[in-house]
Amino acid sequence: MANLLLKNALILTMDQALTTVQRGYLQIRGDRIAALGEGEPPFSEEGYQVLDCSGKIVIPGMINTHNHLPMILFRSLGDDVADRLKRYLFPLENESLDAPMVRAGADYAFAELLFGGVTTCYDAYYFEDEVAQAAEACGIRAVLAETILEGPSPSAKEPYGEWAYTKWFVEKWKGHPRITPSVNCHAPYSNDTEHLVAAHDLARREGLLMSMHVAEMAYEHTGCVERYGLSPVAYLDSIGILDEHFLAAHSILMDEADLDIYQRRGVKVSYNAGSNAKSAKGVAKIRQMLDRGIPVSLGTDGAMSGNTIDIVTQLSLVGKIQKLFNGDRTLFPAREILQLATIGGARALGMEGEIGSLEVGKKADIAIFETDSVNMSPLYDPYSVIVYSANPGNVESTIVDGELVMHRRQLRSMDFGAVKARLLAYQEQIRQTAAELDRALAEG
Structure with a gap:
């Protein structure tokens, strides 16, 4: 597991005070959030995979x-x-x-x-x-x-x-x-x-x-x-x-x-x-x-x-x-x-002590939104942009337990092409079963 460092990020922590970090860092060591704050990180970046989150919104998963x-x-x-x-x-x-x-x-x-x-x-x-x-x-x-x-x-x-x-x-x-x-x-x-x-x-x-x-x-x-x-x-x-x-x-x-x-x-x-x-x-x-x-x-x-x-x-x-x-x-x-x-x-789910907000000591479960797409600008209120403007395609990266499982719209934990092919292999069988049900419904 590589330690991660998110830099230059607009961070919506969703903590009790709804703290918003305008341009800051989030440090992940193992599966936990080790530090976050405004500006540049006050520690060496050596040993970290650094993600430049300029122009991006970081929220809890x-x-x-x-x-x-x-x-x-x-x-x-x-x-x-x-x-x-x-x-x-x-x-x-x-x-x-x-x-x-x-x-x-x-x-x-x-x-x-x-x-x-x-x-x-x-x-x-x-x-x-x-x-x-x-x-x-x-x-x-x-x-x-x-x-x-x-x-x-x-x-x-x-x-x-x-x-x-x-x-x-x-x-x-x-x-x-x-x-x-x-x-x-x-x-x-x-x-x-x-x-x-x-x-x-x-x-x-x-x-x-x-x-x-x-x-x-x-x-x-x-x-x-x-x-x-x-x-x-x-x-x-x-x-x-x-x-x-x-x-x-x-x-x-x-x-x-x-x-x-x-x-x-x-x-x-x-x-x-x-x-x-x-x-x-x-x-x-x-x-x-x-x-x-x-x-x-x-x-x-x-x-x-x-x-x-x-x-x-x-x-x-x-x-x-x-x-x-x-x-x-x-x-x-x-x-x-x-x-x-x-x-x-x-x-x-009874997990508020571990997930749901970006706070030091909690699990590193994170979603990163890009704001370059046409639907994401202008950005005055990041909460409103996420809620009313964004779509799931604007999620650029997903981190679970400190692992970058989806990055730049590419899944790292599975072969999506193979996964999709296995799903669609059942399509004709399901179509035939559904057609039989449709006929039964039509006949009353």
């Missing part, structure tokens, strides 16, 4: 807190299908997926994340050991979980077969320096109470994050009310699984009582602005959540839901959707949105 990464195999399928999850996605996954295909999708998804300056992600899918192996190989930081689902799934053909897989997966990957296992149940409507409680017990015994889709679907809400006389949030609270180590994805259909529960239990939220808008499910009340002290982070959902999995694409959506939804253009200044993508993501 972005964090995507809700993904189904290998779903990238199905991107652009079923975009306008009603009840897409049950009528299209579940059948497509069950009829197509196997372990090698999941590995191909995971490799490609990690490439997209690294190209977009995402250095940490949360993922829940099937054959998750394949995802973990891909994460280990490419150098990204990841919190990963096998999805526990009532009934058969691609990786477990018997009901709740993922339960044994989850326990094995946790034991295999716990203690890894970059990969953290997690426990994930799909949703309240796709798991029974017994398995929800057992999953929570496992997560607490092992000191792991538990995550789930919550308050996302209208039928989820109706079903919970009919079965338990409670909202999904109140039901989960009644069985004792909501706490400060619970990450709730989406959380759209929430009333004041539900917000009270999240606040009281310390629940964390992954807000998926793009996929929620595309699916017309609604807008999460993240202003009210943040005002209550509920930690909020940003996710993308799978690439069949939101099409892109980078976080840069989400930033402007967060601002525009929330301003429109609340009827107030002053809400969510760009600095606050970038906080959600960095230190907010770290808090959601």
Whole structure:
């Protein structure tokens, strides 16, 4: 591992004071930030790989807190299908997926994340050991979980077969320096109470994050009310699984009582602005959540839901959707949105002591934006440029754990041409399966 020195950089630290360094240096020794400050570094540059960051913006690596990464195999399928999850996605996954295909999708998804300056992600899918192996190989930081689902799934053909897989997966990957296992149940409507409680017990015994889709679907809400006389949030609270180590994805259909529960239990939220808008499910009340002290982070959902999995694409959506939804253009200044993508993501994953801001002693997870492209000038407010002007193609370099894994738009930790070829080798097979589903849908 070469020590790195970033010089002449505009640094957005995203620390508690939102310190901005106008033209400074950032010293990386091993996997940690050793020093940063204004002007020239007050030490010898000998022994460092020096990156001249003149005209560049340096920020903490972005964090995507809700993904189904290998779903990238199905991107652009079923975009306008009603009840897409049950009528299209579940059948497509069950009829197509196997372990090698999941590995191909995971490799490609990690490439997209690294190209977009995402250095940490949360993922829940099937054959998750394949995802973990891909994460280990490419150098990204990841919190990963096998999805526990009532009934058969691609990786477990018997009901709740993922339960044994989850326990094995946790034991295999716990203690890894970059990969953290997690426990994930799909949703309240796709798991029974017994398995929800057992999953929570496992997560607490092992000191792991538990995550789930919550308050996302209208039928989820109706079903919970009919079965338990409670909202999904109140039901989960009644069985004792909501706490400060619970990450709730989406959380759209929430009333004041539900917000009270999240606040009281310390629940964390992954807000998926793009996929929620595309699916017309609604807008999460993240202003009210943040005002209550509920930690909020940003996710993308799978690439069949939101099409892109980078976080840069989400930033402007967060601002525009929330301003429109609340009827107030002053809400969510760009600095606050970038906080959600960095230190907010770290808090959601319980990693704020290690990542999410550029501070001495923290892990060296960094994204570097160029400002030479036509969309990046003029640069008056760097936060606004990142949030409203930038696209993932403006990320020039990505550093994870002190390693330069993507530099000058070239991946160093994988052969992108080979990764893309492996993904596209499945395209015709998936196309044929999708065509059969399309015919079934057309026939009603």
